[in-house]
Amino acid sequence: MTYTVDVVEGLAELLTAEALGVYRPTGLIKPDETPIVLGPMPEEPARVYVLTPYPVEDTGTTDAITAVQIRYRAGPDLREVWDMADAAFRLLHERRSYRLRDVYVALSWRESAGAMGQDTHGRQELTSAFYFRTTRPGPFLNE
Numbered sequence: 001m002t003y004t005v006d007v008v009e010g011l012a013e014l015l016t017a018e019a020l021g022v023y024r025p026t027g028l029i030k031p032d033e034t035p036i037v038l039g040p041m042p043e044e045p046a047r048v049y050v051l052t053p054y055p056v057e058d059t060g061t062t063d064a065i066t067a068v069q070i071r072y073r074a075g076p077d078l079r080e081v082w083d084m085a086d087a088a089f090r091l092l093h094e095r096r097s098y099r100l101r102d103v104y105v106a107l108s109w110r111e112s113a114g115a116m117g118q119d120t121h122g123r124q125e126l127t128s129a130f131y132f133r134t135t136r137p138g139p140f141l142n143e
Helices: 003-017 078-092
Strands: 036-038 048-058 063-073 095-100 103-118 124-135
Touching: 003 036, 003 048, 003 063, 003 078, 003 095, 003 103, 003 124, 063 078, 078 103, 078 124
Parallel strands: 036 048
Antiparallel strands: 048 063, 063 124, 095 103, 103 124
16 A cells, blocks of 8 residues: 555554554444544544544655544543543554554654544544654655
8 A cells, every 4th residue: 555544544453453443444333342434533423533644744865754633532521532542642652663554653652632622412522643753765765
């Protein structure tokens, strides 16, 4: 796959491996599971992780920083989304020398986080931005 797909799906797979949620892009999610979704926030279920990647810094070398916004949504109790965000923080903040699929990650960290309030159904939402310092080769970059 491409760099961005490897980063975001690799992250979804890591979150799944650590039992934070379930990433199953071609299969159905069971009612008792917390899905990990790529792209826009779905209407259902109430409890969900949503991953959205975006570039932060691309240099003239193979070094890059790519961010992934993680949106958390749960029920009306704000403590539920705080717990989800804390679990992602424990997994990713200051993590060093690992791979998201074929992408080498030298370091990841949480850059920011903030409460988004309630959605129209009274469910709490929170967001975190995690940065990933990676190696991203390209035909015109200096290694």
